Amino acid sequence: MTAAPVVNEDRHASYTDAHIKGILRGVKTIAMVGASTNWNRPSYFAMKYLQDKGYRVFPVNPGAAGQTVLGEKIFASLRDIPEKIDMVDVFRAAEHVPPIAADAVAIGAKVLWMQLGVRNDTAAETAEKAGLTVIMNRCPKIEYGRLSGELGWHGFNSGVITSKRRKI
Amino acid sequence: MTRNSRYGFETLSIHAGAGPDPATGARSTPIYQTTAFVFDDADHAASLFNLQTFGYIYGRLTNPTTAVLEERIASLEGGRGATCTASGHSAQMLAFFPLLQPGDEFISSRRLYGGSITQFTRTFKKFGWSGLLVDTDEPDNVRRAINPKTKAIFCESLANPGGVISDIEVLAKIAHEHGLPLIVDNTMATPYLCRPIEWGADLVIHSTTKFLSGHGNAMGGAVVDSGTFDWGQGDKFPSLSKPEPAYHGLTFTETFGDLAYTIYGHAVGLRDLGPTMAPMNAYLTIMGCETLALRMQRHIENAQAVAEYLSRHPQVAWVSYAGLKGNKYHALAQKYLPKGAGSVFTIGIKGGYDAGVKVVESVDLFSHLANIGDTRSLIIHPASTTHRQLSVEQATAAGAGPDVLRLSIGLESIDDILRDLDQALGQAARLAA
Numbered sequence: 001m002t003a004a005p006v007v008n009e010d011r012h013a014s015y016t017d018a019h020i021k022g023i024l025r026g027v028k029t030i031a032m033v034g035a036s037t038n039w040n041r042p043s044y045f046a047m048k049y050l051q052d053k054g055y056r057v058f059p060v061n062p063g064a065a066g067q068t069v070l071g072e073k074i075f076a077s078l079r080d081i082p083e084k085i086d087m088v089d090v091f092r093a094a095e096h097v098p099p100i101a102a103d104a105v106a107i108g109a110k111v112l113w114m115q116l117g118v119r120n121d122t123a124a125e126t127a128e129k130a131g132l133t134v135i136m137n138r139c140p141k142i143e144y145g146r147l148s149g150e151l152g153w154h155g156f157n158s159g160v161i162t163s164k165r166r167k168i
Numbered sequence: 169m170t171r172n173s174r175y176g177f178e179t180l181s182i183h184a185g186a187g188p189d190p191a192t193g194a195r196s197t198p199i200y201q202t203t204a205f206v207f208d209d210a211d212h213a214a215s216l217f218n219l220q221t222f223g224y225i226y227g228r229l230t231n232p233t234t235a236v237l238e239e240r241i242a243s244l245e246g247g248r249g250a251t252c253t254a255s256g257h258s259a260q261m262l263a264f265f266p267l268l269q270p271g272d273e274f275i276s277s278r279r280l281y282g283g284s285i286t287q288f289t290r291t292f293k294k295f296g297w298s299g300l301l302v303d304t305d306e307p308d309n310v311r312r313a314i315n316p317k318t319k320a321i322f323c324e325s326l327a328n329p330g331g332v333i334s335d336i337e338v339l340a341k342i343a344h345e346h347g348l349p350l351i352v353d354n355t356m357a358t359p360y361l362c363r364p365i366e367w368g369a370d371l372v373i374h375s376t377t378k379f380l381s382g383h384g385n386a387m388g389g390a391v392v393d394s395g396t397f398d399w400g401q402g403d404k405f406p407s408l409s410k411p412e413p414a415y416h417g418l419t420f421t422e423t424f425g426d427l428a429y430t431i432y433g434h435a436v437g438l439r440d441l442g443p444t445m446a447p448m449n450a451y452l453t454i455m456g457c458e459t460l461a462l463r464m465q466r467h468i469e470n471a472q473a474v475a476e477y478l479s480r481h482p483q484v485a486w487v488s489y490a491g492l493k494g495n496k497y498h499a500l501a502q503k504y505l506p507k508g509a510g511s512v513f514t515i516g517i518k519g520g521y522d523a524g525v526k527v528v529e530s531v532d533l534f535s536h537l538a539n540i541g542d543t544r545s546l547i548i549h550p551a552s553t554t555h556r557q558l559s560v561e562q563a564t565a566a567g568a569g570p571d572v573l574r575l576s577i578g579l580e581s582i583d584d585i586l587r588d589l590d591q592a593l594g595q596a597a598r599l600a601a
């Protein structure tokens with residue numbers, strides 16, 4: 001993982017639950033860069049899960065452009081997607097993120113999300129300067145599961161304490 | 169990651185993992201007494217079996233009642249996740265299972281619960297795992313024992329049968345210098361008295377049979393993962409960092425990040441070894457956790473009083489309680505267990521083996537049995553019971569020589585506890601006279 005040096009105080013070390021919740025509630029369409037057609041790859045897991053939760057996921061992978069994965073056509077680049085994209089979810093190594101961030105800005109995405117293990121502060125700065133919200137080194141599937149209580153089904157510490165009944 | 173740190177220990181003991189039941193609104197956690205869970209459709213079933221979505225399949229892997237307890241214990245220890253098991257011993261097996269291949273080794277403190285010594289040095293051998301026991305009071309012993317086959321270091325925070333405290337911070341440092349995880353058995357201290365992860369431990373295990381359930385009525389164990397150890401380093405932990413054949417080549421660390429160890433514990437450990445905690449026992453242990461802070465306060469208050477009383481008693485040769493000034497481990501107790509040094513400890517009785525046997529047969533309030541961490545005060549003579557599988561040298565090294573009695577001080581009125589011990593010691597003295 002080749003992350004650029006962190007200059008200011010680290011705003012990306014942690015995110016509040018409310019911040020993450022706001023993002024996951026706000027977005028409807030997600031472009032997944034680095035989506036794989038291979039069912040046992042992490043991106044496939046995340047795509048399937050996010051589809052189940054009602055998101056429309058547009059896979060992006062130049063090596064597999066034109067094929068379909070989980071019922072969706074794979075695009076060669078973010079700029080080829082004909083629909084409006086709310087969030088770009090990056091399943092690529094950190095050094096590949098800057099051009100993806102530039103594309104995310106160009107297509108008018110509102111959120112740039114880098115997966116667990118991926119952090120690129122230069123790319124984050126590009127996106128943030130253009131007004132995008134940036135999340136790094138997190139998985140939207142895990143965050144969704146954590147905040148919805150599903151992660152607790154598997155013995156994880158969700159960090160959530162509540163006396164309110166959750167919706168099923 | 170957010171680790172509900174803004175809540176106090178007592179709040180977490182009662183609430184962590186347990187919102188009202190989503191289906192019914194039941195406020196106390198329901199006992200989901202079921203073996204299996206229906207699938208929505210074939211695709212949902214496939215996603216669950218492939219670990220692509222969260223959800224319940226079969227009770228050997230996960231159960232909603234047990235999951236509440238797992239989240240509760242993970243929260244109390246400040247960990248990422250937990251896997252509950254049928255007993256403390258199976259928690260130990262499950263803790264090592266993702267780490268060790270046949271031929272691998274781990275290093276353990278030699279001051280352990282006797283059953284753990286037997287498990288590590290005899291039974292684990294059948295899996296091709298070697299547990300090497302060393303005196304961890306001398307850290308260089310640990311450094312010297314590490315070799316390329318070593319995969320973990322193990323100790324008990326407060327060691328059974330009592331009085332001994334491991335220097336967790338030092339052991340964690342040695343472990344991390346060598347790219348190894350430190351596993352701490354925190355059964356005797358409980359997270360109320362000590363949270364090993366805060367001192368650098370990577371995994372914490374429990375026999376929840378003891379103080380966490382707390383009422384001597386439910387067997388159980390737990391493995392807590394801090395979520396901070398890098399299992400991907402080198403090729404040391406292939407079960408976690410290499411494609412898993414039992415899941416069509418899925419790689420746990422890559423797919424699940426810091427959830428990998430705990431998901432492996434359920435999806436492979438419990439699935440294939442099978443030591444699942446019963447939902448009823450999970451419920452009883454959840455109830456125990458809710459009063460953990462209150463109970464531990466009384467346990468340590470009573471234990472300190474008994475230790476002080478016995479240290480002045482003419483029939484008692486020595487008291488090994490780290491809460492006593494002058495005890496070898498008193499400084500470590502003040503560092504790691506500042507609230508109190510637990511409620512299980514050993515004493516040496518004048519008159520040796522026979523006097524020890526006489527005391528356990530003469531008590532009337534204390535129960536003579538092989539357990540600790542009950543509301544009731546308990547007593548045992550390890551040499552004739554828990555440690556009898558060991559050689560005299562091994563037993564003595566583990567703090568369980570012929571003159572040793574182990575006490576687990578309960579929550580009864582302190583005057584009644586002291587009176588019972590005094591009359592039993594008196595009978596042992598008359599035997600000797």
Ligand SMILES: Cc1ncc(COP(=O)(O)O)c(C=O)c1O
Pocket residue numbers: 255256257258281283284324328353355356374375376377387388389539540
């Ligand atoms: C410190 C310690 N660890 C582990 C165990 C094993 O736990 P269980 O009896 O629940 O299998 C015990 C039980 O006495 C113990 O005292």
